[in-house]
Amino acid sequence: MEDAEVNYLWQSVCEADDQSAFRALFDYFYNRLVRFAADLAGTREAAEEIVADVFVQLWKNRRQTAGVIRLKTYLYTAVRHRSYNYIRDHQQHQWLGLDCIEEPAAATQQPSLEWKELRQQLDAAVDRLSPQCRTVFRMVREEGFKYKEVAAILDVSPRTVETQLVRAVARLREVLQAAQHPAR
Amino acid sequence: MTTEQRLNELIAARLAGAIDAEGMAELESLLHRHPEQRSTLALLEQYWEAVPAAVQSPESAFRSIMAVAEPDIPSTGKIKTKGILSRYWRWGAAAAILLGIFIYLRPGSQQHQQIVRTNDGERKTFRLADASTVHLNGGSQLRCVLDGSRRELWLEGEAYFEVAPDPARPFIVHASGVNIHALGTAFNVKAYHGQSTCETTLLEGAVEVYADKTPDSRIRLRPYEKIALDGSASIAAPIKKINLKTIAAAIPATKAVVAPLADSSLTETAWVSNRLQFDEVDFEELARLLQRWYGVHISFRDEKPKHYVFSGAFAGETVTQALDALQLTEDFRYEVVDNTITIFSTSTKNKQ
Numbered sequence: 382m383e384d385a386e387v388n389y390l391w392q393s394v395c396e397a398d399d400q401s402a403f404r405a406l407f408d409y410f411y412n413r414l415v416r417f418a419a420d421l422a423g424t425r426e427a428a429e430e431i432v433a434d435v436f437v438q439l440w441k442n443r444r445q446t447a448g449v450i451r452l453k454t455y456l457y458t459a460v461r462h463r464s465y466n467y468i469r470d471h472q473q474h475q476w477l478g479l480d481c482i483e484e485p486a487a488a489t490q491q492p493s494l495e496w497k498e499l500r501q502q503l504d505a506a507v508d509r510l511s512p513q514c515r516t517v518f519r520m521v522r523e524e525g526f527k528y529k530e531v532a533a534i535l536d537v538s539p540r541t542v543e544t545q546l547v548r549a550v551a552r553l554r555e556v557l558q559a560a561q562h563p564a565r
Numbered sequence: 566m567t568t569e570q571r572l573n574e575l576i577a578a579r580l581a582g583a584i585d586a587e588g589m590a591e592l593e594s595l596l597h598r599h600p601e602q603r604s605t606l607a608l609l610e611q612y613w614e615a616v617p618a619a620v621q622s623p624e625s626a627f628r629s630i631m632a633v634a635e636p637d638i639p640s641t642g643k644i645k646t647k648g649i650l651s652r653y654w655r656w657g658a659a660a661a662i663l664l665g666i667f668i669y670l671r672p673g674s675q676q677h678q679q680i681v682r683t684n685d686g687e688r689k690t691f692r693l694a695d696a697s698t699v700h701l702n703g704g705s706q707l708r709c710v711l712d713g714s715r716r717e718l719w720l721e722g723e724a725y726f727e728v729a730p731d732p733a734r735p736f737i738v739h740a741s742g743v744n745i746h747a748l749g750t751a752f753n754v755k756a757y758h759g760q761s762t763c764e765t766t767l768l769e770g771a772v773e774v775y776a777d778k779t780p781d782s783r784i785r786l787r788p789y790e791k792i793a794l795d796g797s798a799s800i801a802a803p804i805k806k807i808n809l810k811t812i813a814a815a816i817p818a819t820k821a822v823v824a825p826l827a828d829s830s831l832t833e834t835a836w837v838s839n840r841l842q843f844d845e846v847d848f849e850e851l852a853r854l855l856q857r858w859y860g861v862h863i864s865f866r867d868e869k870p871k872h873y874v875f876s877g878a879f880a881g882e883t884v885t886q887a888l889d890a891l892q893l894t895e896d897f898r899y900e901v902v903d904n905t906i907t908i909f910s911t912s913t914k915n916k917q
Contacts, residue, residue, distance in 0.1 A: 400631070407627050440634035496611070499615050503612050521581045523616050528583060543577070549567075550577040553612070557605045 382409050391452045395443045406452070407436060413524065414460050420516040421464035427471075457520070457534040469548070499560055506556045509522045510549055517542050518549040568595065576606060580613045682706045683722070686860020688836065696729040697736065700837045703857040704757070723755040725837045727771070743794045744780075746773040752786075753834050762793040766833040766839075793835060835878060841887075842878040848895075849877055853910070859884040866909035868895040 390406050393399035411432060418428035435456060507515055516535070520526045521542075528546075532539040575592040578584040584592070596603055683689050685704045692698050694711050700708055705722020716731070720740040727749050728736045738745040740756035743763035750770025757761040765774050767786040774785045776794055784792055835842035841858045843851055849871040852863040861884050865871050873895040879887045884906065888899050899908045 395736070405628060407630070411623075411626065429626065433633075434628060436630045437634045485861065499608065500612060500615065522613055543583075546581060547573045547577040550580065550609070551573040553609055554573065554576070554605055557608050561604065561608075 387452055394440075398443075403440060410453075410456055411436075414456060415549060416519070417457060417516065418464050420512050420519070421461060422467045427467055428464075431460055431467060434463060435459045443545050453524075456529060457524075457526075461534055461536070499557075500558055500559060503553055506552055507549070510552060513537075514545045514548050514552075517545040521546055568599065571595065572599075572602060576609065580610065679709045679711075680706065681709070682861055685857045688839065693729075695731060696733070698727040700725040702755075702836050703860065720754055720756055722757050723753070723836070723904055725751070725834055727751045727752045742777045744777065746783075747771075753837075755833070762795045764791060764793045766791040766831070766835070768831075768834060789831075820898070840878050840880045844876050845874055846876075848873040848875065848891075848897075849870065851891075855884060855887065860904075861885075862905045864905065864907050866907050869910040869912075870895070872910050873897070 387406065387409075389476035390399075390402040394406070414432045414435070415425070418431045422428050422431060437457070438459070466533050475501045505517060510518060513535070517531055520531045520534070521528075526534070526540045528542045531542045535542070572592075575584065575595065577590055578588055579592060596606070629842060675864075681689070681691060681699075681701060683701045683703050683705050687703050688701065690698065690700045693709060695716055697716070699707060699718075701724075702723035705720070705724060707722075707724055708719040710717045716728075716734050716736045718736075718738045720738055724738075726736070726738065726747070728750050736747045736750075738747070738754055740754050741760070741763040743756070743796055745752065745754060745764070745765055747770065750772055751768040752770075752772050753768070754763065755764040755766075765772065765786065767788055767790055769788050772786050773783045774786060774792055774794060775781075784794075786792060832842045832844045836858075841854060843854060846854070850866070852865070855861065856863050858879075875891060875894065877890070879890070882890065885901065888906070888908075891897075896911050897908055899906050900913055
């Protein structure tokens with residue numbers, strides 16, 4: 382969904398209490414935000430709760446927030462805040478600052494892999510990245526966020542975002558090279 | 566910095582769209598020196614672009630969110646103010662999507678009314694605020710006004726009603742100038758536009774039927790009785806009550822506590838169980854039924870097939886399977902172009 386469409390829908394929500402527009406925004410963002418929150422908060426259940434809460438507040442405060450926010454950044458930032466609060470309240474282990482987990486790629490690999498298999502391997506490699514690394518990778522790849530936007534949402538420096546993305550790329554390149562040249 | 570490290574940085578920047586001309590040139594020269602990296606990069610870019618398709622967000626999550634975000638939406642109970650009502654119905658529309666129901670509110674209207682429609686080929690079931698259930702057959706429209714004192718509905722098309730008992734609020738259906746009064750009952754009304762009579766079939770309980778023009782002559786139906794009334798006739802048409810199922814008439818009494826179910830063995834209500842049933846109808850009439858049932862357009866190229874008479878039932882068949890089945894009993898051919906089916910006798914040349 383283009384930013385313009387998001388803005389248009391959000392405007393309908395703010396100005397006309399348009400629930401179908403709200404539903405469209407929900408449909409677009411819900412699963413992405415749940416995945417984002419799951420990376421941060423650790424469990425899918427917590428993530429769903431967090432995202433639901435953000436949407437509840439979004440609808441309730443639609444008048445006050447009209448025009449003030451860039452919805453996409455607002456949603457991700459709100460989800461991050463709540464996720465951090467969740468971690469704090471539930472005293473889970475902080476993952477921030479953890480490095481990418483270096484795991485060797487799966488041992489038995491065929492020299493010429495089908496794209497689908499390769500893709501599954503890459504997906505698995507992304508899943509094995511450290512949470513922050515994975516979050517950054519997904520935000521840039523799947524949501525098209527700029528380094529600066531990711532940095533603002535995650536409240537880290539743009540340099541950290543860049544570093545994490547480079548780590549993710551390094552990991553994926555290893556997987557690809559292992560797949561292409563299993564002897565190495 | 567190693568070449569590997571630099572490649573990672575440049576590739577990351579390129580994927581993120583954060584690479585400048587200088588970086589591109591550097592990446593190019595690195596790839597030139599390490600050509601084996603090109604295929605890896607190509608695969609990585611392919612992967613980067615192959616973003617997983619969005620999954621449909623769960624309806625239930627949205628509903629529970631809106632239930633918290635708009636707590637003044639009554640989940641049950643009566644409607645007090647217009648503001649709440651309009652929100653209620655708009656929210657109802659969202660919830661109704663799940664049931665495949667289209668609810669439309671005319672905000673400017675005097676009464677708070679709800680309109681539900683079906684297109685040809687659609688059959689929808691929905692629950693009214695009073696817990697009555699309505700099954701709406703294809704190509705039909707139902708306007709409902711439900712408030713504290715009455716339950717009044719206007720039907721064009723065909724619907725099967727399972728009325729929740731409420732002696733304080735009579736349940737009245739208006740269709741083609743005919744009125745049907747009911748109290749806790751199950752009945753079918755068929756009154757399509759272009760049909761001269763309004764057909765009422767009672768499955769359980771009791772209803773009273775009368776035409777607009779003859780309000781004093783009320784006809785009381787008993788279970789498994791059907792009446793066809795011409796609401797536009799200036800004098801009351803000869804009353805023709807048809808007893809559909811004499812033996813079965815005793816059955817509802819034994820299961821009085823069970824929610825009334827449309828009797829699928831009965832032609833009049835088979836559609837509620839997703840069965841298109843027809844009894845000695847000519848092909849012209851059957852084509853109308855098929856049009857509404859399947860949402861297709863059917864025309865006849867010549868007269869002869871129109872007068873074929875069919876009896877039967879369709880459930881899971883597609884429209885072409887249905888036509889193929891009809892071809893087993895009568896001689897005709899058909900052709901399908903998009904949503905239009907043309908029927909012609911075998912002797913007619915197929916004009917191209």
